[in-house]
Amino acid sequence: MAPNDAHTALWPAPHASGAVDATVHVPGSKSVTNRALVLAALASEPGWLRRPLRSRDTLLMAGALRAMGVGIEEGVGPEGTGEAWRVLPAGLRGPATVDVGNAGTVMRFLPPVAALSDGPVRFDGDPRSYERPLNGVIDALRVLGARIDDDGRGALPLTVHGSGALEGGPVEIDASSSSQFVSALLLSGPRFNQGVEVRHTGSALPSMPHIRMTVDMLRSVGAQVDTPESGGEPNVWRVTPGALLGRDLTIEPDLSNAQPFLAAALVTGGKVLVPDWPSRTTQPGDRLREIFTEMGGSCELTEYGLVFTGSGAVHGIDVDLSEVGELTPGIAAVAALADSPSTLRGVAHLRLHETDRLAALTKEINELGGDVTETADGLHIRPRRLHGGVFHTYEDHRMATAGAIIGLAVEGVRIENVATTAKTLPDFPELWTGMLGA
């Protein structure tokens, strides 16, 4: 295949001839892997990441940290089992160049790290990365003492002129367009001279579980973090300055990437086991147990993992997805196959994700004969009999997996650029056909 053919190639989405019955080993979490890499890079001693996700977003994060002088070596892990990365923190260096691709975690989490380096760090990325909001991070870093050159749009490309340290202290931001602004400032906060106090001042903050993930992971490497939940003021997070420990961390499976496989059990009336589903987690994908149960399935968390079983019936749902926005494309796909209408709410910020997900889902499901309308903050989905056709993906991994869910139930769906799943799940086509026993 010529280099650009992958972008226009059409993948015939497999149609399920019966109920699926499979065990699917889902690779590590993108959000946990990229936080673990940042925290290990900022630590005062080496650490291990076991079973890290190796996908475009996490390889970009590792590459960027290496460019700033951090050692990230291939290893087999302290017990000699499983793939692992050994992270060797070092004085952060500039000049360096960072390619963020279209990874929200890389473009938001790394400018604060770059502010701690001893020289200029240039950030650039895919065309879409220029359109994704970064103003919360840029403005906050300037208030906290950083020098940043950008073109004044509050977005990429930009250069952070690191001076070896950052003063830190209190800062107000409007993070209503992305929770990643808050996570970004908290993750590097222990290394700022005064730590950091982040006060969110805008309208509702999305993706709260991802902020809890940031706080949990900071605490697990020894940081002191005060949060609204720990008795602090609403919308205020405070991180005390201090050294971070190097940890030996095993990365949980990516529960948002487990979504299409659970959806397969739901829409085919089958059964899927996802091994190593954590019994306690901050990942938003854990909410699927409740959401897909309401949509017609049932699940059991066993010693082997999560067993999700479809009943043969798929019901519509009325749900606020503001906390778990990244689950929207997969839920919309299932809702398009349901026996009653759905309303998905609280996700206006998805217009600023990998693509405008509300517009993309509406257009692509309707082009297969569906009846979806956009609302101010979500989607109305009235199920209709769908037909085959091309499902465009707009370089959005979750559009590709949403199209694959529909393809299970609708013959003749062809997914454009299924390779875009490499952002977080490079093995998707193989895992999908493996699940179907093909």
Ligand SMILES: O=C(O)C1=C[C@@H](OP(=O)(O)O)[C@@H](O)[C@H](O)C1
């Ligand atoms: O911090 C994270 O790892 C993420 C936070 C969320 O971002 P938004 O708050 O921008 O939706 C989520 O959608 C994204 O997939 C991952």
Ligand SMILES: C=C(OP(=O)(O)O)C(=O)O
């Ligand atoms: C919104 C997402 O990614 P990002 O980390 O690029 O924001 C996502 O994975 O659904």
